[in-house]
Amino acid sequence: MRNKYNNIILIGFMGVGKTTVGKLLAQRLGYRFVDADQVIEEETGLSIPEIFSRYGEGYFRQLERQAIRRIFIHSGIVLATGGGAVMDPANFSFLMENGCVVALDASEETLWERLKSCKDRPMLYSENPREKMRALLEMRRPVYYKAHFVVRVDGKSPKEVADEIIAMLEVEGGDGDKK
Known part of the structure; x- marks a missing residue:
């Protein structure tokens, strides 16, 4: 499959599936x-x-x-970022300039179902992890929505998301129009 992007960058909240989808995408595109x-x-x-x-x-x-x-001294990469990586404006700009940024998004309910039993998410260490998740999501989501594309993952398998x-990417092809 041909696309105009040297790199694909997956952003989104923790638990949204960036790593799982990223591995599938890389395999399908022949990227690393x-x-x-x-x-x-x-x-x-x-x-x-x-x-932390x-x-x-x-x-x-x-x-x-x-x-x-x-990471971006090379091309042909599918990168899964950490959920907060794009909150640094310089990081976000760098990512937008170095590939196609795809935000994976899910409902709060879907994310909570995926995260509620995780013990290795330092950003959720709190007396009330669900409230902490909600607050982080509210703060981060507007930045995620500035990506080249936004894909909802609720009710979809990783393969369907990929x-x-x-x-x-195929439709976008070569002219660079977004969303």
């Missing part, structure tokens, strides 16, 4: 899959929760920014 969080973990030798607890979110975001820039993205 990269998970930004996994790169950070491999480079630091620490898990994301360990980085030892050094804080600010340090993690710095590592994330640096990793994203290194198929929808590939169909959008």
Whole structure:
């Protein structure tokens, strides 16, 4: 399949399926899959929760920014970002300039069902994780919606989501019109 994008970047809230869909997309497009969080973990030798607890979110975001820039010295990549990566305006601009940014979106109910039993999501560490999730989602969603494309994932299998993205890329083809 031909498309005009050297890279596909998946953004969206934690638990929306960026990694699962990203792996399928990469396989179908013949691209290399990269998970930004996994790169950070491999480079630091620490898990994301360990980085947050030892050094804080600010340090993690710095590592994330640096990793994203290194990842794009290559092309032919499907990148799954962390859910908060795009909240840094410089990161968001960089991503928009270096590939097709696709935001995966799901309802609050779908996300909560996927996240409620997770113990490795430092952004949800709170007395009331559902309320924390809701607040983060409200803050992040307007940024996610600035992506080149937005794909709802509710009630769809990862394969169906990947198929929808590939169909959008084929239609988009070469003229660069968005959404």
